[in-house]
Amino acid sequence: xxxxxxxxxxxxxxxxxxxxxxxHLTDEPVxxxxxxxxxxxxxxxxxxxxxxxLAKIERIQASKPMLKELEAIIPVDEPxxxxxx
Numbered sequence: 001x002x003x004x005x006x007x008x009x010x011x012x013x014x015x016x017x018x019x020x021x022x023x024h025l026t027d028e029p030v031x032x033x034x035x036x037x038x039x040x041x042x043x044x045x046x047x048x049x050x051x052x053x054l055a056k057i058e059r060i061q062a063s064k065p066m067l068k069e070l071e072a073i074i075p076v077d078e079p080x081x082x083x084x085x
Contacts, residue, residue, distance in 0.1 A: 002014055
């Protein structure tokens with residue numbers, strides 16, 4: 001479940017599945033629940049902070065096995081934001 005206090009269109013359930021090397025999105029729940037806000041999701045997906053750290057500071061609510069799975073699938077990389085526009 002993703003929440004956003006400023007943009008209601010970001011609120012809701014997002015289901016992710018990986019099939020044959022492709023990521024598929026749905027608005028139906030898939031697997032264990034993960035609850036976080038849009039800022040935390042962005043921070044995590046841009047590799048700025050790891051899921052385990054975000055859980056430690058209570059920005060993500062998820063089970064320990066789900067946190068391990070997130071740690072495994074989100075690349076460890078240096079964040080980069082291009083602002084050349």
